[in-house]
Amino acid sequence: AQSVTQLDSQVPVFEEAPVELRCNYSSSVSVYLFWYVQYPNQGLQLLLKYLSGSTLVKGINGFEAEFNKSQTSFHLRKPSVHISDTAEYFCAVTEGFGNEKLTFGTGTRLTIIP
Amino acid sequence: GAVVSQHPSWVICKSGTSVKIECRSLDFQATTMFWYRQFPKQSLMLMATSNEGSKATYEQGVEKDKFLINHASLTLSTLTVTSAHPEDSSFYICSAPLFAGANVLTFGAGSRLTVL
Numbered sequence: 001a002q003s004v005t006q007l008d009s010q011v012p013v014f015e016e017a018p019v020e021l022r023c024n025y026s027s028s029v030s031v032y033l034f035w036y037v038q039y040p041n042q043g044l045q046l047l048l049k050y051l052s053g054s055t056l057v058k059g060i061n062g063f064e065a066e067f068n069k070s071q072t073s074f075h076l077r078k079p080s081v082h083i084s085d086t087a088e089y090f091c092a093v094t095e096g097f098g099n100e101k102l103t104f105g106t107g108t109r110l111t112i113i114p
Numbered sequence: 115g116a117v118v119s120q121h122p123s124w125v126i127c128k129s130g131t132s133v134k135i136e137c138r139s140l141d142f143q144a145t146t147m148f149w150y151r152q153f154p155k156q157s158l159m160l161m162a163t164s165n166e167g168s169k170a171t172y173e174q175g176v177e178k179d180k181f182l183i184n185h186a187s188l189t190l191s192t193l194t195v196t197s198a199h200p201e202d203s204s205f206y207i208c209s210a211p212l213f214a215g216a217n218v219l220t221f222g223a224g225s226r227l228t229v230l
Contacts, residue, residue, distance in 0.1 A: 032217045043120070043207050043223040044158075051217060090157065100146060100211045102219060106157045 002027040002095050006105035013081050014113045021076040021108045023091035033074040034092040034102070035065055044090065050074060061085065086112045116142050116212045120222035127198055128230055135193045135225045137208035143188035144210035148219065149181075152205040164191040198229040
């Protein structure tokens with residue numbers, strides 16, 4: 001069975017500083033990986049996804065993530081954060097092509113300090 | 115783009131009453147929809163998979179008689195929390211794939227249920 005680990009429950013970062021949110025997964029088969037962002041009292045918005053191809057994936061709002069199969073990681077990065085990036089970030093995984101069931105990590109709360 | 119609409123966005127009810135939450139796919143048809151539950155400051159837990167024209171598939175530990183799911187059309191799935199109690203208070207989120215087998219889901223904005 002697949003699982004996702006987000007080691008950092010909270011990450012405070014100063015505005016305009018870089019940030020990395022960590023995500024590790026475990027699976028015995030090929031996986032598809034996702035990062036979602038959740039603003040307060042809202043649903044989830046897809047930031048980016050890795051399905052195949054280039055291991056460096058670029059998403060919305062200046063975020064990017066790199067799929068590292070050997071380290072089973074999919075860390076999310078942004079070179080310069082903004083106040084509006086304050087939100088909860090979830091890493092998620094699904095196994096196999098056509099499998100729509102997502103398994104989510106426990107989330108990382110990113111707080112931007114002015 | 116594909117949009118999933120949830121209604122109501124928030125609801126407050128008395129203990130013992132039933133509450134229905136609707137999830138609609140706009141501009142696309144969804145033979146499958148997923149219902150998640152999110153406790154405060156926690157992750158999303160998959161409750162069940164809603165299947166158009168057939169019974170929902172519930173995850174282990176989810177009471178199917180407590181959380182009734184109906185997927186009557188290709189654009190509508192409903193979650194009814196029956197005889198709600200304070201411990202059912204939570205944020206309920208639905209999602210749907212743009213097409214069958216799509217790995218990418220579109221999420222609704224969520225419905226916050228508060229049971230007094």
